[in-house]
Amino acid sequence: MLEKTKKVFRIRNSTIRELLAEALGTFILMVFGLSSVAQVVLGKGNSGQYLSINMAFGIGVTLGIYAAGGISGAHLNAAITVTQCILGNISWTKLAAYIIGQFLGSFMAAATVFALYYDAIYDYTKGNLTVSGPTATALIFSTYPAPNVSLQGAFFTEFMATVMLILGILVIHDEKNNAAIKSAQPVLTGMLVLGIGLGMGLNTGYAINPSRDLPPRIFTAIAGWGMDVFTADHSWWWVPVAAPILGCLAGVFIYKLCIDFHNEPAHETEHEKEQAGTETS
Numbered sequence: 001m002l003e004k005t006k007k008v009f010r011i012r013n014s015t016i017r018e019l020l021a022e023a024l025g026t027f028i029l030m031v032f033g034l035s036s037v038a039q040v041v042l043g044k045g046n047s048g049q050y051l052s053i054n055m056a057f058g059i060g061v062t063l064g065i066y067a068a069g070g071i072s073g074a075h076l077n078a079a080i081t082v083t084q085c086i087l088g089n090i091s092w093t094k095l096a097a098y099i100i101g102q103f104l105g106s107f108m109a110a111a112t113v114f115a116l117y118y119d120a121i122y123d124y125t126k127g128n129l130t131v132s133g134p135t136a137t138a139l140i141f142s143t144y145p146a147p148n149v150s151l152q153g154a155f156f157t158e159f160m161a162t163v164m165l166i167l168g169i170l171v172i173h174d175e176k177n178n179a180a181i182k183s184a185q186p187v188l189t190g191m192l193v194l195g196i197g198l199g200m201g202l203n204t205g206y207a208i209n210p211s212r213d214l215p216p217r218i219f220t221a222i223a224g225w226g227m228d229v230f231t232a233d234h235s236w237w238w239v240p241v242a243a244p245i246l247g248c249l250a251g252v253f254i255y256k257l258c259i260d261f262h263n264e265p266a267h268e269t270e271h272e273k274e275q276a277g278t279e280t281s
Contacts (some may be wrong), residue, residue, distance in 0.1 A: 025068030031059030162247030
């Protein structure tokens with residue numbers, strides 16, 4: 001009975017550590033990302049450009065992974081967490097813990113950036129917090145589609161951008177293929193996000209992550225922008241939630257079909273190498 005209690009306590013303690021790690025990693029990612037958007041919007045292009053936003057998100061991803069990677073694996077993205085759960089790599093309990101941690105970190109990051117730029121936001125908007133219009137500021141915190149993009153086109157953009165995200169992550173981390181050295185993986189993942197932003201950010205702002213988009217949207221609804229953040233652009237809010245999850249699942253399937261199913265397990269490959277070495281000797 002005592003051993004069983006200890007085991008339950010260890011599992012619970014591990015889950016809490018992972019929740020907190022995901023919260024901190026996502027917080028770091030989002031503070032860098034959202035503050036860069038705020039600086040570009042509120043500075044009217046004089047304190048940064050689109051490139052600086054992409055670079056800031058890349059830096060945030062890199063540091064967030066370094067912070068949380070050793071404890072939780074640093075998903076920092078609900079789409080990745082849901083996919084890992086569907087594949088059977090994490091339990092439903094850990095799924096809930098990871099997403100709670102990510103949402104908590106993202107929500108707190110939005111609140112932090114709002115406090116950081118509170119004066120600038122109210123000076124820019126004259127106290128009128130809007131989702132659209134010449135002084136719209138809701139886009140600092142969450143993504144909104146470009147005016148010339150249809151809902152279907154925006155959905156496909158988010159879907160394909162997330163396919164490329166997960167393909168890149170799998171390429172970087174696949175030990176059975178040609179994985180990058182462990183210490184370089186966070187940097188390469190940050191560069192991957194930078195590349196996605198540079199190539200696929202025009203239509204939607206590349207949310208590619210429900211944890212990046214939904215918690216700040218909830219924050220803006222509470223902080224003064226109102227329910228317009230959910231009804232604007234044909235109720236766009238659900239697209240950055242659903243499309244990344246479907247894109248992540250599709251990307252994993254594509255990678256398994258093209259690469260993973262044809263690779264032998266890592267331990268078998270190592271065994272063959274040892275056998276070949278012995279034969280050579």
